[in-house]
Amino acid sequence: MRNALGQAVEWHVRLHDSQADATDQAAWQTWLEADPRHAEAWQRLERLQRRMHGVPAELALPALEQAGQRRRSLLKGLALFAGLGTLGWQGYRLSPLSVDHSTAVGQRLSLTLADGSRLELNTETRVNIRFDAGQRLVHLLAGEIFVETAHDPRPFKVQTAQGETLALGTRFSVRQQDGLTRVAVEQHAVEVRPRLAPGQVQRLEAGQQMTFSAERLGTLQAAPDDASAWTRGLLVVIDWRLGDFIEELSRYRPGYLGCAEAVAGLRVSGAFLLDDSDAVLANLQASLPVEVRRFSRYWARIEALPGG
Structure with a gap:
């Protein structure tokens, strides 16, 4: 996967080069369809760009650094996005990354x-x-x-x-x-x-x-009874591990949201509003023996209470 991620980054740079043309896009499409790992790597690269969209530049890199070793391998890819500038963004809108919705x-x-x-x-x-x-x-x-x-x-x-x-x-x-x-x-x-x-x-x-x-x-x-609860703005869980709950909640929150292994096994049940993740974190802090450690509004980690 690491090699595929490297290739995905190289393709992203190539497609955003001012000399890129239809031949490059056709070659990219051939690469993308040649191996399921290529499509997976491209999706991961897209997901990283979308997740950091809207995060101020001065906070984006520190937030990722704090997110842990798993995300460090993608940090170079993020730097490529940061260097695109206005022309790069216009190229992005016209590139294969552009979609209907x-x-x-x-x-x-x-x-x-x-x-x-x-x-x-x-x-x-x-x-x-x-x-x-x-x-x-x-x-x-x-x-x-x-x-x-x-x-x-x-x-x-x-x-x-x-x-x-x-x-x-x-x-x-x-x-x-x-x-x-x-x-x-x-x-x-x-x-x-x-x-x-x-x-x-x-x-x-x-x-x-x-x-x-x-x-x-x-x-x-x-299938869970509330599998489509997100269409109503809710995340409904019954006896979930806290670590799994935070991983799911992080999909709805820009930046980094993580959970320390020491408290990942705590159990969570309830219906939580997806549009107010800060309130969800406050609820967890009030109902479980945990604290929310914040580096910025874009970096938060659930940890054990000191001395707990």
């Missing part, structure tokens, strides 16, 4: 598509929409969507780096993760097909979910 960290977006279907975009989500005479296609490049399909004779599909989800008159969510796609069905059913194993097909009924890779299907599981 997107959300930044902490944002959500509700859309009504041309066929009447409803599409909800969660935080840090990027989609392209391609409707034609033969199909209705939503290409999920990053993040998470919730779909409520309208009646139409054309098939409705969601494509990710790992494969395809075919709606069978339904309400469902699709989340693009690092190297994996997770699908959860709220109503009716869907069929999923891994990109590199199209002969494998799995039908998911209402109340079921599955995580799959480009090579193989995962195991059918029961």
Whole structure:
């Protein structure tokens, strides 16, 4: 993955060079589709740029430095974004990074598509929409969507780096993760097909979910009752590890939000407002033996109380 990340950074620089042309973009597309690890690395690079969008330059690098060793390998990639300037930003809007619809960290977006279907975009989500005479296609490049399909004779599909989800008159969510796609069905059913194993097909009924890779299907599981609570601005958890809860909450908060291993095993239950993560952190501090250590408004870490 490290080698793929390095290649992704090199492609990003190449695409934003003033001499870049259609040949470079075609070569980038070939590289992107040659290996699932390439698509995953590109998504990680995009996600880093989006997460730091809006963070003041004088705070962005210190925040990442404090985030820990796992993020240090991406720091050089961030420096490339910082050097783009106005011309680089204009190039970004015209590059393959530009999409039909997107959300930044902490944002959500509700859309009504041309066929009447409803599409909800969660935080840090990027989609392209391609409707034609033969199909209705939503290409999920990053993040998470919730779909409520309208009646139409054309098939409705969601494509990710790992494969395809075919709606069978339904309400469902699709989340693009690092190297994996997770699908959860709220109503009716869907069929999923891994990109590199199209002969494998799995039908998911209402109340079921599955995580799959480009090579193989995962195991059918029961979907959480509140899997789509984010569409109502809520994060609903029942007996979650604090570490897992903070990791999920960090998707909705710009900068770095982490959890010390010493308190990661504490349990959390409740319904939390996604639009006010500061209030969520205050609630945790009031109800658990933890404190919130802040370096700036863009860096926070949950730690054990001193002497606890």
